Amino acid sequence: MTATAHSPAGQHDPRVHVDLRQLLRLAGPARNLSLLPRQPTQSVLNGRHASRLRGRGLNFEELRGYFAGDDIRTIDWKVTARTGKPHVRVYTEERDRPTLLLVDQRMSMFFGSRVYMKSVVAAEAAALAAHRLLAQGDRVGGMVFGDDAVAEHRPVRSPDAVHRLLASIARANQHLSASHSVDGPVSFNAMLESATRIAKTDYMVLIFSDFDGIDDRTERLLRTLARHNDVLLFSVADPMAEALPPGFRVAVSDGELQAEIDTGDGKIRERIEAVMRGRLARLDRWARAYGLPFLPMTTTRPALEQLRHMLGQTGPAR
Numbered sequence: 001m002t003a004t005a006h007s008p009a010g011q012h013d014p015r016v017h018v019d020l021r022q023l024l025r026l027a028g029p030a031r032n033l034s035l036l037p038r039q040p041t042q043s044v045l046n047g048r049h050a051s052r053l054r055g056r057g058l059n060f061e062e063l064r065g066y067f068a069g070d071d072i073r074t075i076d077w078k079v080t081a082r083t084g085k086p087h088v089r090v091y092t093e094e095r096d097r098p099t100l101l102l103v104d105q106r107m108s109m110f111f112g113s114r115v116y117m118k119s120v121v122a123a124e125a126a127a128l129a130a131h132r133l134l135a136q137g138d139r140v141g142g143m144v145f146g147d148d149a150v151a152e153h154r155p156v157r158s159p160d161a162v163h164r165l166l167a168s169i170a171r172a173n174q175h176l177s178a179s180h181s182v183d184g185p186v187s188f189n190a191m192l193e194s195a196t197r198i199a200k201t202d203y204m205v206l207i208f209s210d211f212d213g214i215d216d217r218t219e220r221l222l223r224t225l226a227r228h229n230d231v232l233l234f235s236v237a238d239p240m241a242e243a244l245p246p247g248f249r250v251a252v253s254d255g256e257l258q259a260e261i262d263t264g265d266g267k268i269r270e271r272i273e274a275v276m277r278g279r280l281a282r283l284d285r286w287a288r289a290y291g292l293p294f295l296p297m298t299t300t301r302p303a304l305e306q307l308r309h310m311l312g313q314t315g316p317a318r
Contacts, residue, residue, distance in 0.1 A: 014120070015112070015115060015116045015117065015120060016112075016117055016120065017117075017120065017173055017174050017176070018120055018123045018124065018169070018170055018173050018174075019170050019174070020166060020167050020170040022124075022170075023123065023124065023127040023166040023169060023170055024127075024163070024166060026124060026127045026128050026131055026304065027131040027135075029128070029304050030127075030128045030129075030131035030132040030135065031131075031132070031135055032308070032313050033128060033129075033132045033307055033308065033311050033313065034132070034136075034311060034313075035129065035132060035133060035136070035204070035206075035232075035311075062089075062090045063076060063079060063087055063088070063089055063090070064087065064088060064090060065085060065086065065087055065088075066080075066085075066086035066087060066088050070088050071088075074088040074089050074090070075087070075088050075089075076088065076089050096137050096138050096139050096157050097138045097139065097202065097203075097204060098138070098139045098141065098155035098199075098202070098203050098204075099133050099138050099139065099140050099141065099155060099203065099204040099205070099206065100141050100142060100143070100155060100195060100198060100199050100203055100204070100205045100206070101126050101129060101130060101140070101141070101142035101143070101165070101205075101206050101208065102142065102143050102145070102191055102192075102194075102195055102205065102206070102207045102208065102209070103122060103123065103126045103142060103143070103144045103145065103169050103172075103208050103209075104119075104122055104145055104188075104191065104207075104208060104209035104210065105119055105122070105123070105144060105145060105146050105169070105172035105173055105175075105176065106145060106146060106147050106185060106186060106212070107147055107176065107180065107185065108210055108212035108213075109122060109176070109209070109210055109212075109236070110176040110177075110178075111210075111238055111299075112238060112299045113238050113239060113240045113299070114238065114239055114299050114300045115299060115300050115301070116299045116300075116302075117176075117299065118210050118236045118237070118238060118299055119173055119176055120173070120303075121236045121297055121298075121299055121303050121306075122208040122209065122210075122234070122236050122297075123169050123170070123173050123208075124302070124303035124304065125208050125234055125236075125297060125303040125306075125307060126142070126169060126206070126208045127166055127169065128303060128304060128307055129206055130142070130162050130165060130166065131162065133204075134157070134158075134159065134162050137157070138155075138157065138204070139155035139156055139157045140155060140156070140157070140161060140162050140165065141153045141154045141155030141156065141161070141165070141198075142165045142168075142169075143191070143194055143195065143198075144165075144168045144169050144172045145172075145186050145190075145191050146172040146175055146176075146186070147183075147185040147186055148175070148183070149172070150186065150194065151168035151171075151172065152194070152198075153165045153168065154198070155203075187213050188209065188211060188212060188213040188214055188218060189213070189214075189215070189217050189218055189221060191207075191209070192218065192221035192222065192225060193221065195207075195225055196221065196224055196225050199225065199229050200228065201228040201229065202228065202229065203229040203230070204229065204230045204232070205225060205229050205230065205231045205232070206231075206232045206234060207231065207232070207233050207234060208234045208236065209234070209235070209236065210235070210236050210237060211233075211235055211279060211280075211283050212279070214279060214282065214283065218286075219286050222286055222290065222292070223290055226290050226291075226292055231292050231293075232292070232293045232295065233283065233287055233292055233293065233294045233295065234295045234297055235280065235283060235294065235295070235296050235297065236297045236298075236299070237280060237296065237297070237298060237299075238298070238299045239298065239299070239300060280296070295307075295310050
């Protein structure tokens with residue numbers, strides 16, 4: 001379903017659309033977030049999910065004799081047995097890691113019954129992640145999906161590259177409007193197929209979407225993507241996904257045709273609510289089955305506040 005909102009003529013409403021300056025300003029607050037494997041106790045990525053995050057890879061540097069204080073887990077037992085003296089394998093952490101942000105800015109994201117549009121929450125969450133990943137030394141790239149165009153950015157460790165990615169997000173977000181008609185909308189599976197083409201192994205892939213249009217093939221694509229990469233699911237939902245307000249009338253569109261639905265009809269109401277809840281339940285089931293971190297987001301609160309809470313940053317923002 002697609003619902004739309006308008007800003008007063010000539011005014012920019014940051015709850016409805018984002019601009020590049022808005023996304024660039026998130027660089028400061030992003031410094032206090034962490035997407036590394038070691039997570040605070042309160043983080044949603046702690047425990048089971050943290051064990052799934054590979055972090056950066058390790059490069060083998062040398063084999064040397066054991067010194068007091070060396071981690072016994074690094075002992076090479078075969079060499080130790082062969083030489084009769086303890087030896088350890090020395091590794092250094094890779095300097096950076098490629099990351100890929102999939103940012104959904106399709107018309108299904110242009111919906112918000114409360115404070116923000118889903119498209120705004122996804123855009124700001126993706127911007128926060130991009131800033132933080134660059135600050136921790138990773139290569140940052142992404143794919144921004146609109147119904148009319150896809151902007152692809154290969155992972156690069158560069159502030160200019162992040163600037164270009166955020167500019168693409170802002171352009172796609174500002175393109176969303178109530179009057180926008182869609183010719184052949186991009187499917188969610190097409191987004192995943194594009195990601196599997198780029199992220200072959202040891203990538204971190206972050207998906208910011210309402211996951212509209214998922215099906216059985218989606219599960220197979222997610223499983224393939226997660227086999228050799230870390231995949232984090234940032235699901236953006238509106239409170240209306242839980243329960244429709246009484247007597248609510250909504251205009252829905254497939255990008256070409258539009259119809260008004262009266263949810264005062266009990267049967268219609270139940271079917272719509274079942275579809276909305278079923279999507280999230282299905283996604284949560286896949287996340288549990290394949291150990292994918294699942295970070296549910298809502299349109300009722302700022303993206304920064306939500307990420308700070310989910311990633312265990314309980315202190316005041318700096």
